[in-house]
Amino acid sequence: MTPDAPTTENANTHPWADGIRVRGARTHNLHNVDLDLPRDAIVAFTGVSGSGKSSLAFGTIFAEAQRRYLESVSPYARRLIDQAGIPDVDELEGMPPAVALQQARGGSSGRSDVATTTQLSSVVRMLFSRAGEYPPNQPMLYAEDFSPNTPEGACPECHGMGRVFDVPEELMVPDDSLTIRERAVASWPVAWAGQNQRDILVSRGIDVDIPWRKLPKKTRDWILYTEERPTEPVYAGLTPAQTRKARQQRREPSYMGTFVGARRYVLDTFANTKSEVMKRRVSQFVRGVLCPHCEGSRIKAEALRVTVAGHNIADFSAFPLAELHQLATTLARDDAGQSVTHTSTFSDAAVTRKLANDLATRLEPMIALGLGYLSLDRATPTLSGGERQRLRLATQLSSKLFGVAYVLDEPSAGLHPRDLDSLVGILHGLKERGNSVLVVEHSLAVIAEADWLVDIGPGAGEQGGRVLYSGPPAGIADVEESATRRYLASSGRAARPSKHRQPQGRLILNSVECNTIRGLDVAFPLGCLTAVTGVSGAGKSSLIGRALPELVRQQLGQTAPTEEAEATHAEAELLLGGNTVTVRGTAAFEGSTIKRVVVIDQKPIGRTPRSNVATYTGLFDNVRRLFAATPEAKRRKYTASRFSFNVAGGRCPNCEGEGAVMVELLFMPSIYSPCPECGGARYEPNTLEITWREHSIADVLACSVDDAITLFDREERILAALHALHDVGLGYVRLGQPATELSGGEAQRVKLATELQRSGRSSTLYVLDEPTAGLHPADADRLMGHLHRLVNDGGTVIMAELDMRLVAEADHVIDLGPGAGIEGGKVVAAGTPEEVARHPSSASAPYLMAALT
Ligand code: ADP
Ligand code: ADP
Ligand code: ZN
Ligand code: ZN
Incomplete structure (x- = not known):
C-alpha cells in the first residue's frame, strides 16, 4: 500500500477536502468498518466497553496516521512500527497529522512532574534566569541552572531526586529485645550469610547473647553503619567462649569471613541485586527521606538564592497553579514589573512582563480544566490518568498548532460536572483554530456537544466492532440497536430504588x-x-x-x-x-x-505481561491441573507447573514465558512486541503438544472469557471465576490478555470479579x-x-x-x-x-x- 497515492475518485481534489475516510478497518474486533468523518469538527466515539472505540480511534485512525507520518520521516522508525504491529485497514484518507492524548496505563519516570509535563518549567526557569533578583556578587545563572534535571542545576547531594535513601535502625532492628543470635538485625541475609555475619561478630568479641538494646551504642552503630569491611577468622560451630580460646591459641579458623555493615549490605543489595525476591526483601529496610541538603527542592543552593517577587524557584514550584497564575498576572502588569525588581533596568522589566504574561497565558487553560489546585512540583506518577490527560490537553492549547487531529481518550474522566463546560469550551477552541478533535467519551454532557457522533457496537468483542451510527448526535435517536441512544434520549435517568437502606x-x-x-x-x-x-x-x-x-x-x-x-x-x-x-x-x-x-x-493488576486475567483470578491454577491430568501429560510426567509460564520448564526460554520482548524506542515509550521464538505463545513446542479438548495451553490463554465458558462447561471451579468475569462485562477479554493491555477500568472490574466469586462477603x-x-x-x-x-x-x-x-x-x-x-x-x-x-x-x-x- 502506498500511503499517498490518490484514489481515482478524489484524484482531482485535495485528498483532505472531503474529510476523513476509513475503509476496511479490521483492527482487533472491528468488522471491516467503513466510515466517513468530517474534518475540523468534534467527533465523539461511543459504545459499551470493549465495543471497539479505542480500536477504531486509536488503534486504526491514529495509529495509521502516525505510521504514515513516521514512514515519511525515517525508514528506521518504520521497522520499529512493524514490530509494534500495523493497523489492519485498507484505506485511510484525509487524516491530518495526529496527536494522541491517552490516559497513560503504565507509570512514568520519577523525574517527570507537572512542570516538565506542561513545559512550564522552561518558562519559569527563563523567568528566574533573566528576570530574577540575584544576591549581590552572584553572577547571573542560565536557565539550566534552575533545573533539577540537568547536571548544572541538580542538587549535588541527591542528584536532583530530592530524596536520599535512609536505612534507619528501627527498620533494621524492629525488636531491640532480641539478641543478635535471635536475629535482632532483621535486615541481615537469611541462612548461611547471616550466620557468617554473626560468627564474625563473635570473633570480634561482641556479645551476641544479650538483648540488642543492652549493647553499647558504639557497638550497635558499628554493626549497623560501618563502611569498613574487616576480614576476620571464623570458627564455625564454636561457642563464643570456645571462639575466644581458639583465637588466643591462634588455632586455624574454619575460614576467613568478611563483615559488611548492615546498612551497606542493604544499600548494595538494593542497588545491585538482579533477584526480584532479594530486592523486595531488602527494600523493607530502606526509606526515602527528604534530602537534607536541598530539603527536597532538588535544585542546587545557588539557584535557590535567586528570587522573583520575593519567592525562589522552589516556592514557585510549590504554589498551586491558581496562585501562580495570580502572581504571574500581577508581574505581567506594567506597574508591578518595576516595583518587583528595584535593581532592574527598564528592559529587564519588559522581559519580566513578557515572560510573566506568557506564564499566565499558559496557566489559564489548566485552571479552566479544574487543575488550579496542582503545583508544578507535583510528581507525574501521583496524578490520576484524567489529571494527566487534561494537563497535556491544556499544554496543547498553548502550542497554537492548527491543522492537526487530536485523538483523546475520555477527557472528562475525573472532572466534576461543574467543570465540564470548560472542557467543552476547550475542545471547541481547538476546533475553531482549525483542528479536528476525535474523542472517545462516556460523558453524556460532552457527547451532546459534539458535532458528530460515531456509535460502535452493539456489544463487546465479537458482538461489537460495527458502526451503528455515524452522523450528528440527534440522529442516534432512531438507532434501535444502540445502547447509547437510551441514555442520550432520556437524559440518562437511572431506575432508582425508592427507599434508601437503613444504616446497620x-x-x-x-x-x-x-x-x-x-x-x-x-x-x-x-x-x-x-x-x-x-x-x-x-x-x-x-x-x-x-x-x-x-x-x-x-x-x-x-x-x-x-x-x-x-x-x-x-x-x-x-x-x-x-x-x-x-x-x-x-x-x-x-x-x-x-x-x-x-x-x-x-x-494495574500487574506491571508486566506476566500477570493476566487467568492468573490474577486464580482460575489458571485449575486449568493447569486439568492439563496435567490428561493421559498424554501423565505419560510424559508433565506436572501442573510444566504449564506455568512463570517458572522454567514448559515456558519459552527466549521470552521466559512473557510471550513478548521489550523494544526500546527512541523518543517514544518502550513497547512490548511479540517474542520471535514462540510468536507470543509463551510456551516451548513440547508443552504445546498437550491438548485439552483440542486446545493447547496457549490456545486456552487466547480464548475470550465467553469462549472459555463453553470450553470449560463442566469444570465448576473454573466456571465460577469465568461467570464472575462475564458478569462484570468482561466476557470479551482474553484469558491471557496481559495486565499491561488492560485499561484502568478493566483492571478494576477484574478485581471486582475476583471479589464477586468469593464467599463471605458480609462484613x-x-x-x-x-x-x-x-x-x-x-x-x-x-x-x-x-x-x-x-x-x-x-x-x-x-x-x-x-x-x-x-x-x-x-x-x-x-x-x-x-x-x-x-x-x-x-x-x-x-x-x-x-x-x-x-x-x-x-x-x-x-x-x-x-x-x-
Ligand atoms: P473499547 O475502546 O470500546 O472499550 P477496545 O477497542 O479497547 O474497546 O476493544 C475492542 C476489542 O478488541 C475487545 O474485544 C478487546 O479485547 C480487543 N483488543 C483490545 N486491545 C487488543 C490488543 N492489543 N490485541 C488484541 N485484541 C485487543
Ligand atoms: P480528588 O480525588 O477529589 O480529585 P485528591 O484527593 O486527589 O482529590 O486531591 C486532594 C488534594 O491533595 C489536591 O490538592 C491534590 O493535589 C493533593 N494530592 C493528592 N495526591 C497527592 C500526592 N500523592 N502527593 C501530593 N499531593 C497530593
Ligand atoms: Zn538534594
Ligand atoms: Zn517466547
Whole structure:
C-alpha cells in the first residue's frame, strides 16, 4: 500500500477536502468498518466497553496516521512500527497529522512532574534566569541552572531526586529485645550469610547473647553503619567462649569471613541485586527521606538564592497553579514589573512582563480544566490518568498548532460536572483554530456537544466492532440497536430504588490528615452504599482511596495486601520524588463492625505481561491441573507447573514465558512486541503438544472469557471465576490478555470479579475510587447493579463518584469541598441524595438535583 497515492475518485481534489475516510478497518474486533468523518469538527466515539472505540480511534485512525507520518520521516522508525504491529485497514484518507492524548496505563519516570509535563518549567526557569533578583556578587545563572534535571542545576547531594535513601535502625532492628543470635538485625541475609555475619561478630568479641538494646551504642552503630569491611577468622560451630580460646591459641579458623555493615549490605543489595525476591526483601529496610541538603527542592543552593517577587524557584514550584497564575498576572502588569525588581533596568522589566504574561497565558487553560489546585512540583506518577490527560490537553492549547487531529481518550474522566463546560469550551477552541478533535467519551454532557457522533457496537468483542451510527448526535435517536441512544434520549435517568437502606451502624473517622485534608471528622453508614462527591482536587481520593483503608486496617490490626504494601516501599517513595503520602487519624465502629476492607481500584493488576486475567483470578491454577491430568501429560510426567509460564520448564526460554520482548524506542515509550521464538505463545513446542479438548495451553490463554465458558462447561471451579468475569462485562477479554493491555477500568472490574466469586462477603467494606471512569453508561449501570448486590449481601460500599446519575442511586452522599486543594478537604454536605441536592452551597447539589428530577 502506498500511503499517498490518490484514489481515482478524489484524484482531482485535495485528498483532505472531503474529510476523513476509513475503509476496511479490521483492527482487533472491528468488522471491516467503513466510515466517513468530517474534518475540523468534534467527533465523539461511543459504545459499551470493549465495543471497539479505542480500536477504531486509536488503534486504526491514529495509529495509521502516525505510521504514515513516521514512514515519511525515517525508514528506521518504520521497522520499529512493524514490530509494534500495523493497523489492519485498507484505506485511510484525509487524516491530518495526529496527536494522541491517552490516559497513560503504565507509570512514568520519577523525574517527570507537572512542570516538565506542561513545559512550564522552561518558562519559569527563563523567568528566574533573566528576570530574577540575584544576591549581590552572584553572577547571573542560565536557565539550566534552575533545573533539577540537568547536571548544572541538580542538587549535588541527591542528584536532583530530592530524596536520599535512609536505612534507619528501627527498620533494621524492629525488636531491640532480641539478641543478635535471635536475629535482632532483621535486615541481615537469611541462612548461611547471616550466620557468617554473626560468627564474625563473635570473633570480634561482641556479645551476641544479650538483648540488642543492652549493647553499647558504639557497638550497635558499628554493626549497623560501618563502611569498613574487616576480614576476620571464623570458627564455625564454636561457642563464643570456645571462639575466644581458639583465637588466643591462634588455632586455624574454619575460614576467613568478611563483615559488611548492615546498612551497606542493604544499600548494595538494593542497588545491585538482579533477584526480584532479594530486592523486595531488602527494600523493607530502606526509606526515602527528604534530602537534607536541598530539603527536597532538588535544585542546587545557588539557584535557590535567586528570587522573583520575593519567592525562589522552589516556592514557585510549590504554589498551586491558581496562585501562580495570580502572581504571574500581577508581574505581567506594567506597574508591578518595576516595583518587583528595584535593581532592574527598564528592559529587564519588559522581559519580566513578557515572560510573566506568557506564564499566565499558559496557566489559564489548566485552571479552566479544574487543575488550579496542582503545583508544578507535583510528581507525574501521583496524578490520576484524567489529571494527566487534561494537563497535556491544556499544554496543547498553548502550542497554537492548527491543522492537526487530536485523538483523546475520555477527557472528562475525573472532572466534576461543574467543570465540564470548560472542557467543552476547550475542545471547541481547538476546533475553531482549525483542528479536528476525535474523542472517545462516556460523558453524556460532552457527547451532546459534539458535532458528530460515531456509535460502535452493539456489544463487546465479537458482538461489537460495527458502526451503528455515524452522523450528528440527534440522529442516534432512531438507532434501535444502540445502547447509547437510551441514555442520550432520556437524559440518562437511572431506575432508582425508592427507599434508601437503613444504616446497620457507623464507621467514624476522626482527625483525618492526608494530603490537603486537615483534621476532618466524618462518618459513613455501614450496610449502605455511600457516594463521595466533590470537585476535582477536593480530596475524594485522599479520603477514601488512602486514609480510609489505612485507618480502618489499623483499627482492625491488619496490614495491606502485599501488592499495595509494595507500593509503599522505599523504591516507590523515591520514584515518587517526595510525593509519598502520610495518613493520620483514627477509625472507630459504632453499632456494627466489619472484618475486612477491600480496595477495588484502577491500578494495574500487574506491571508486566506476566500477570493476566487467568492468573490474577486464580482460575489458571485449575486449568493447569486439568492439563496435567490428561493421559498424554501423565505419560510424559508433565506436572501442573510444566504449564506455568512463570517458572522454567514448559515456558519459552527466549521470552521466559512473557510471550513478548521489550523494544526500546527512541523518543517514544518502550513497547512490548511479540517474542520471535514462540510468536507470543509463551510456551516451548513440547508443552504445546498437550491438548485439552483440542486446545493447547496457549490456545486456552487466547480464548475470550465467553469462549472459555463453553470450553470449560463442566469444570465448576473454573466456571465460577469465568461467570464472575462475564458478569462484570468482561466476557470479551482474553484469558491471557496481559495486565499491561488492560485499561484502568478493566483492571478494576477484574478485581471486582475476583471479589464477586468469593464467599463471605458480609462484613466486608468495599472502597472504590471513581469506578465508572471509562465506562459507558450502560456498563456503569451494570456495575452499580453489582455494587448493590454486594450491599444486599451484607457488605458496605463507599465510592467516589462524579456521575450524578449514579450518585442519585446511593443511600448516602458525602459532598467534599468546597473547593480544590487547600480550599477543599471539608464535608460540605452529607445525607440522602435528596438532602444533599437541596444544599444551598454544595457544588454538586444542582447537578444532583437535575439527576433526581
Ligand atoms: P473499547 O475502546 O470500546 O472499550 P477496545 O477497542 O479497547 O474497546 O476493544 C475492542 C476489542 O478488541 C475487545 O474485544 C478487546 O479485547 C480487543 N483488543 C483490545 N486491545 C487488543 C490488543 N492489543 N490485541 C488484541 N485484541 C485487543
Ligand atoms: P480528588 O480525588 O477529589 O480529585 P485528591 O484527593 O486527589 O482529590 O486531591 C486532594 C488534594 O491533595 C489536591 O490538592 C491534590 O493535589 C493533593 N494530592 C493528592 N495526591 C497527592 C500526592 N500523592 N502527593 C501530593 N499531593 C497530593
Ligand atoms: Zn538534594
Ligand atoms: Zn517466547
